Amino acid sequence: MKVSKTPKDSVTIMTEIVLPNDTNTLGNLRGGKILHWMDIACAIAAGKHSNAIVVTASVDNVSWQNPIKLGDVVTINAKVTRTFNTSIELNCEVWAENLPSETKYKSNEAYYTFVALDSNGKPKKVIPVVPETEKEIQQYELAMRRRELRLVLAGRMKASDAKELKALFFEE
Numbered sequence: 001m002k003v004s005k006t007p008k009d010s011v012t013i014m015t016e017i018v019l020p021n022d023t024n025t026l027g028n029l030r031g032g033k034i035l036h037w038m039d040i041a042c043a044i045a046a047g048k049h050s051n052a053i054v055v056t057a058s059v060d061n062v063s064w065q066n067p068i069k070l071g072d073v074v075t076i077n078a079k080v081t082r083t084f085n086t087s088i089e090l091n092c093e094v095w096a097e098n099l100p101s102e103t104k105y106k107s108n109e110a111y112y113t114f115v116a117l118d119s120n121g122k123p124k125k126v127i128p129v130v131p132e133t134e135k136e137i138q139q140y141e142l143a144m145r146r147r148e149l150r151l152v153l154a155g156r157m158k159a160s161d162a163k164e165l166k167a168l169f170f171e172e
Contacts, residue, residue, distance in 0.1 A: 010049035010080035029068040041078035050116035082143035086123035
């Protein structure tokens, strides 16, 4: 087993085309469909990172910036940002391209968390990730705040125990 991996080791780039069955009555890609594609891309990246079956634990901070139109090509970039004991956080960016006009635009971004499972379906330890670039380091460091927020909102951590979140609001 490797001691650690870099975020570059755990990236998935997935490409889809928006077909009529993927759209709503306005001709835009349905939100549920894009979330489905994002979940698949993140699951693949998390599975590659952990060499295990993974399950979605949470999806947070989904931002919708631009609608994606019928016929556009969608590229989903899923990348591991940080690992914890048995969980893996990933950043997922969605870009769309209108081929005839050669127009590319960002549509969505979200953070997903997956848990790696062993052969008995029980959570298993995951390999640490070592950030290298400035952006990777920033995402890695901020992942603890995102994790604490997820845990507080899920009722699995007391707000008073969320040290990273408290640091945002109180000077020590």
